[in-house]
Amino acid sequence: MKSWLRxxxxxxxxxxxxxxxxxxxFTFWPILYGIPLSLTDYSVIAxxxxxxxxxxxxxxxxxxxxxxxxxxxxxxxxxxxxxxxSILMAILVNSRIPGVKMxxxxxxxxxVTSMVAVALIWSWxxxxxxxxxxxxxxxxxxxxxxxxxSSSSTALYVLMFITMWxxxxxxxxxxxxxxxxxxxxxxxxxxxxxASSMKLIWHVTIPLxxxxxxxxxLISIMGAVRVFDEVYILTKGGPxxxxxxxxxxxxxxxxxxxxxxxxxxxxxxxxVIIGALSVLVFRxxxxxxxxxx
Amino acid sequence: xxxxxxxxxxxKKGARYTVTYLLLIVLAVFMMGPFLWLLSxxxxxxxxxxxxxxxxxxxxxxxxxxxxxxxxxxxxxYITNTVIIAGLGVVFNVxxxxxxxxxxxxxxxxxxGLVFSLLVATMIIPSxxxxxxxxxxxxxxxxxxxxxxxxxxxxxxxxxxxxxRQTFLGVPTDIRDSGKMDGASEFRIFWQLVLxxxxxGIAVIVxxxxxxxxxxxxxxxxxxxxxxxxxxxxxxxxxxxxFSYNFGWIAAGTMIxxxxxxxxxxxxxxxxxxxxxxxxxx
Numbered sequence: 001m002k003s004w005l006r007x008x009x010x011x012x013x014x015x016x017x018x019x020x021x022x023x024x025x026f027t028f029w030p031i032l033y034g035i036p037l038s039l040t041d042y043s044v045i046a047x048x049x050x051x052x053x054x055x056x057x058x059x060x061x062x063x064x065x066x067x068x069x070x071x072x073x074x075x076x077x078x079x080x081x082x083x084x085x086s087i088l089m090a091i092l093v094n095s096r097i098p099g100v101k102m103x104x105x106x107x108x109x110x111x112v113t114s115m116v117a118v119a120l121i122w123s124w125x126x127x128x129x130x131x132x133x134x135x136x137x138x139x140x141x142x143x144x145x146x147x148x149x150s151s152s153s154t155a156l157y158v159l160m161f162i163t164m165w166x167x168x169x170x171x172x173x174x175x176x177x178x179x180x181x182x183x184x185x186x187x188x189x190x191x192x193x194x195a196s197s198m199k200l201i202w203h204v205t206i207p208l209x210x211x212x213x214x215x216x217x218l219i220s221i222m223g224a225v226r227v228f229d230e231v232y233i234l235t236k237g238g239p240x241x242x243x244x245x246x247x248x249x250x251x252x253x254x255x256x257x258x259x260x261x262x263x264x265x266x267x268x269x270x271x272v273i274i275g276a277l278s279v280l281v282f283r284x285x286x287x288x289x290x291x292x293x
Numbered sequence: 294x295x296x297x298x299x300x301x302x303x304x305k306k307g308a309r310y311t312v313t314y315l316l317l318i319v320l321a322v323f324m325m326g327p328f329l330w331l332l333s334x335x336x337x338x339x340x341x342x343x344x345x346x347x348x349x350x351x352x353x354x355x356x357x358x359x360x361x362x363x364x365x366x367x368x369x370x371y372i373t374n375t376v377i378i379a380g381l382g383v384v385f386n387v388x389x390x391x392x393x394x395x396x397x398x399x400x401x402x403x404x405x406g407l408v409f410s411l412l413v414a415t416m417i418i419p420s421x422x423x424x425x426x427x428x429x430x431x432x433x434x435x436x437x438x439x440x441x442x443x444x445x446x447x448x449x450x451x452x453x454x455x456x457x458r459q460t461f462l463g464v465p466t467d468i469r470d471s472g473k474m475d476g477a478s479e480f481r482i483f484w485q486l487v488l489x490x491x492x493x494g495i496a497v498i499v500x501x502x503x504x505x506x507x508x509x510x511x512x513x514x515x516x517x518x519x520x521x522x523x524x525x526x527x528x529x530x531x532x533x534x535x536f537s538y539n540f541g542w543i544a545a546g547t548m549i550x551x552x553x554x555x556x557x558x559x560x561x562x563x564x565x566x567x568x569x570x571x572x573x574x575x
Contacts, residue, residue: 008400008401008402009400009402009403011396011402011479012402012405013396013402013404015392015395015479015480015483016392018388018393019389019393019454022385022389022445022448023393023415023451026423026447027415027449028415029430030422030426031415031418031420033426033429034422034425092313092317097310097313100317103320103321104566105558105559105562106321106325107320108558108562108566109324109325109555109558110324112504112508112555112558113328113508113551113554114507114526114529114550114551114554115508116508116526116529116533116547117331117526117529117547117551118327120331120543121330121547122327124334124540125327125330127343128343129347130342130347131342131347131349168324177566232511233530247421250422250425251424254422254424255425255428260425260429264422264425264426266421266422267420267421270421271418271419271421271422275417275418275419278417
């Protein structure tokens with residue numbers, strides 16, 4: 001016993017104990033506890049009963065849940081757009097010209113500001129009499145004012161745009177780190193062979209960025225499926241259910257209507273979908289999926 | 294040499310510069326324009342953001358909005374709340390992440406692989422109901438309506454643990470050996486010899502967490518019953534709800550809340566960017 005207390009194993013576990021305790025309570029427990037919770041009608045107010053799989057059968061008949069899942073999947077459409085735009089941005093800010101660091105910082109500012117502020121600014125800009133409508137009408141792109149956030153045909157896409165706008169700088173920095181790890185002589189060799197700039201990007205840059213593309217695709221998929229803040233602040237799922245995403249719906253069921261059991265069941269279903277999507281991306285990427293962008 | 298420059302060889306260097314700068318500026322307008330416009334709204338009292346034609350550039354500058362909104366909203370209180378919450382969050386994250394990461398980087402022990410797989414698993418298996426379970430947990434600990442209740446669910450993150458592990462791997466092993474020769478305990482070696490060497494890693498966590506806690510608005514609203522305890526971002530949503538048509542006040546209040554974090558970012562961006570980029574390697 002005494003020798004174990006002096007062993008490296010004991011010291012290691014003693015160091016990790018506080019951190020692991022917190023992880024157990026606030027990371028592992030939510031994953032595990034959601035399962036039993038989803039089999040009950042726990043609601044704080046009334047008595048709790050075991051209800052079997054009722055919550056799950058109810059979920060698949062719940063039209064709003066199906067709509068919210070669909071909206072969350074539509075949201076994933078921003079993932080390829082984010083990758084293309086942020087890779088191009090990264091190539092641009094990888095130019096070694098004076099002042100480029102200032103531009104990198106400028107593009108990153110939306111990332112560090114709060115979604116509360118970003119949402120407020122865009123809600124004003126996108127208002128019926130707002131600056132965006134004014135500029136688009138002046139340049140002849142649209143003929144009449146559009147209520148971007150309060151019409152059900154545009155609201156979801158506008159939210160997707162805001163999510164993308166706020167995140168671009170983040171992905172740009174990740175790709176920039178990747179670009180700076182590519183040895184310059186690879187480009188030299190390509191140029192000697194007479195390859196064009198586009199060809200160099202396609203045959204040298206993109207393949208070598210593959211780990212970064214995989215990582216960024218994964219985190220942006222998770223971000224898109226779980227999107228919450230901007231939707232909650234700007235539309236709360238409306239108008240109607242046109243921007244109801246799964247996270248917002250789960251939040252409404254759980255922390256607004258205190259339907260913890262049902263909300264947990266919905267959460268489990270969404271977790272399984274996100275897990276499956278992640279596995280899919282891994283598979284896809286292993287089979288040379290990079291070319292599909 | 295720029296990596297992409299070769300194919301532009303036929304073009305004059307000047308033309309290439311012009312095209313690049315043009316693109317950089319257009320993009321800067323797209324990314325920064327909305328903030329500059331907010332700044333301009335905040336400096337023009339009485340300006341309606343929905344007037345036609347809209348006021349894009351400031352025609353006059355007046356700080357009345359700032360003075361009035363500062364008198365109306367107790368900013369010092371909300372800023373104090375934010376600082377307390379962010380401070381607690383930073384202390385927890387730095388201590389827990391570095392102590393958990395240290396053995397994973399330098400010790401050989403039983404169960405190391407298990408801990409690793411558990412950490413990775415939490416990154417793959419998402420929990421969409423985390424907030425609901427956190428709410429129940431915090432209530433069970435009787436920490437509702439307290440700063441600790443706001444901070445504890447985010448007291449440690451797997452991301453930070455991997456970040457610190459990466460940093461510890463860069464510390465020479467003979468540091469630990471020399472400490473052992475002098476008879477120092479493992480904890481003293483960690484605290485007095487190793488931690489001072491990983492300050493850059495700690496700086497990254499401090500920055501990331503200050504920003505995360507500064508911008509967090511939803512969880513504080515869920516867990517704090519008393520609005521007087523709200524951090525700035527949460528209080529701002531309240532201001533927006535109360536005075537949805539006093540554009541100048543809201544703009545000024547928003548500027549007050551985002552400026553500190555932008556300034557912190559601009560002064561520390563080197564560390565910050567390194568930390569973000571290090572995430573992939575981890």
